[in-house]
Amino acid sequence: MIRIDSIYNRASAVVLHPGCCLDLLRDMPDGCAKLVVTSPPYNLSKEYEKKVSIEEYLYRQRPVIKECVRVLHPKGSICWQVGNFVENGAILPLDILLYETFAGHGLHYRNRIVWHFGHGLHCTRRMSGRYETINWFTMAAKDYTFHLDPIRVPQKYPGKKYFKGPKAGECSCNPKGKNPGDVWDIPNVKHNHVEKTVHPCQFPVELVERLVLALTDAGDLVVDPFMGVGTTAVAAVMHGRRAAGAEVVPEYVEIARKRVRLAADGRLRTRPMTRPIYEPRPSDAQAAKRRVRGKSRIA
Numbered sequence: 001m002i003r004i005d006s007i008y009n010r011a012s013a014v015v016l017h018p019g020c021c022l023d024l025l026r027d028m029p030d031g032c033a034k035l036v037v038t039s040p041p042y043n044l045s046k047e048y049e050k051k052v053s054i055e056e057y058l059y060r061q062r063p064v065i066k067e068c069v070r071v072l073h074p075k076g077s078i079c080w081q082v083g084n085f086v087e088n089g090a091i092l093p094l095d096i097l098l099y100e101t102f103a104g105h106g107l108h109y110r111n112r113i114v115w116h117f118g119h120g121l122h123c124t125r126r127m128s129g130r131y132e133t134i135n136w137f138t139m140a141a142k143d144y145t146f147h148l149d150p151i152r153v154p155q156k157y158p159g160k161k162y163f164k165g166p167k168a169g170e171c172s173c174n175p176k177g178k179n180p181g182d183v184w185d186i187p188n189v190k191h192n193h194v195e196k197t198v199h200p201c202q203f204p205v206e207l208v209e210r211l212v213l214a215l216t217d218a219g220d221l222v223v224d225p226f227m228g229v230g231t232t233a234v235a236a237v238m239h240g241r242r243a244a245g246a247e248v249v250p251e252y253v254e255i256a257r258k259r260v261r262l263a264a265d266g267r268l269r270t271r272p273m274t275r276p277i278y279e280p281r282p283s284d285a286q287a288a289k290r291r292v293r294g295k296s297r298i299a
């Protein structure tokens with residue numbers, strides 16, 4: 001059975017710290033983490049947070065970001081996954097507000113990845129929010145870990161060939177697949193998602209898997225300061241990386257432990273990275289019901 005420690009130790013395969021992330025990070029040596037990936041609280045009055053002013057929120061994030069930068073490996077990456085803070089119906093995009101903090105540490109902004117999903121609250125006074133962002137920064141300007149092959153996605157026209165020139169008849173696209181781009185269509189974890197736990201804001205394992213595979217090597221340490229139910233640790237363990245995370249809610253830590261154990265045994269059910277987005281077919285029961293309702297309204 002995989003050993004899960006509560007306090008950081010260089011030899012640990014997995015550390016799930018029950019408490020504040022600053023306590024975990026301050027125990028970690030400089031440069032030990034190849035990837036920091038997290039989704040911090042968004043200050044939306046979820047059950048695990050108390051809403052504060054946006055200034056206070058940004059002020060509280062700073063020491064955590066500073067510690068994350070300190071523990072970052074010279075070839076490492078930070079991926080900060082955020083959405084919007086909402087005040088009196090007006091949105092404040094947290095990635096824009098946090099940008100200066102990361103840039104102020106000399107990090108290099110590689111991608112603002114748009115994570116698009118199909119489900120969420122239905123707004124009545126503005127368009128419904130259907131994306132959040134993953135803000136990828138590297139410590140190094142040039143020499144940073146990045147592997148494209150493990151995260152390639154199928155080509156749109158895999159059989160496409162050059163029709164003229166010296167390569168006429170040869171395949172014109174990479175047979176290994178294409179770069180996934182910076183807009184990722186990945187279902188969010190709602191009630192019918194196979195990964196759903198009691199946590200109100202889990203991110204999907206496949207979102208983190210992409211980052212783990214692209215930005216780390218086997219055996220590297222992946223850190224999540226706000227780990228919730230341990231999704232980052234799960235993705236890390238599934239791919240032979242080490243993991244460390246902190247969480248203040250004991251119930252979430254317990255769930256994280258169970259999920260990591262199942263993942264280490266290959267028994268955790270997750271949505272596979274390669275599964276296409278589900279498109280309802282006309283014959284599906286729900287679609288059929290909608291058609292019937294639609295007809296009766298017209299009639």
Ligand SMILES: C[S@@+](CC[C@H](N)C(=O)[O-])C[C@H]1O[C@@H](n2cnc3c(N)ncnc32)[C@H](O)[C@@H]1O
Nearest residue numbers: 020021048202203226227228229231246247248
């Ligand atoms: C948006 S959720 C992260 C969910 C996570 N990505 C997952 O998939 O389960 C943010 C988490 O940060 C936790 N949290 C808030 N303040 C914290 C702190 N100072 N240290 C550690 N965790 C904290 C909250 O309890 C919450 O579970």
